[in-house]
Amino acid sequence: MTDPEGGDDGAEDLAALAELAAERARERQALQPKALATVADALAARTADATTAAAAPTRSPRVWLSRAGWCLQCQTPLEAGRATCDACIALARHERDRAALALAKAQVPAAHRDASFRALRLELGAERARVSDSKTLEAVFSVAKAWVSGEYDPLVVVLWGNTGCGKSTLAAAVALATIRSALPTPDFSPPAAVVAMARGFRWVEAVDLGEARREDKLGQVPKLIAQARSAPLLVLDELGRENDPDVIYRILQARMGLTGSDPARPTLITTAKTPTELRAHYDAGVWRRIQDPNFALILQVHGGMAPPDRSRRLP
């Protein structure tokens, strides 16, 4: 398993791939005349075939070219019957993964898209630090590490604090660490569960969920709600802004694996509500689970617009 914090956006992978590509280009240049000669031979052979045996079964160009013995992508020699060499297959897979993970990364709101634990640690103590509490930061980092190693313990993390305290940035740091650790390198393939978690990651604003439900005209589950329920990793941002607590109840119930049909899936919740307010606002059953230390971790993120009300205690 890679360090979830490792490699700023896979810069090292890129360097390795660039080197691989350069090597392939050199080989391609060296082999080009030979490859062309092979094609010329094959063409001549096929023309002869066509004239002498008009009834011969037609072969697809792909099969025919691969029989010429070189990779269709980079023209390196290849055993007969194959169209693409291992290096080109690996490169294509890597590019496909990068594209999928870039799409997942685009889920994170632009304001938090550069979040990383490294950056947050460097900011600690600085005047404009987004998260000023190192204990909270390290607790969230531990969660990120557990999740990318396949342990969903805790299953739910609730980050609460005032507007501007950095709770969404912390949630983004976890999501982006997961996405980074899902990127394969030439000599490392991340576990399928991590890749699925990173690719299927969704960032949902709680306020949009109530809106989505109003669009539900045919009795079907609106797409956004279905995604929030089943995403392998979810950030539910600004819980409490929605005007429909019931939709939150159903989503959390599904994500906690309490419906009997859905497996438990890791969830990050940010909210400006205090634990006392959350308890008053949401269904007691869901709240009981959120409160259960075996299920959830509730962390206060200090800072932001106004000092949190210290008189309120965890219920």
Ligand SMILES: [Zn+2]
């Ligand atoms: Zn190739």
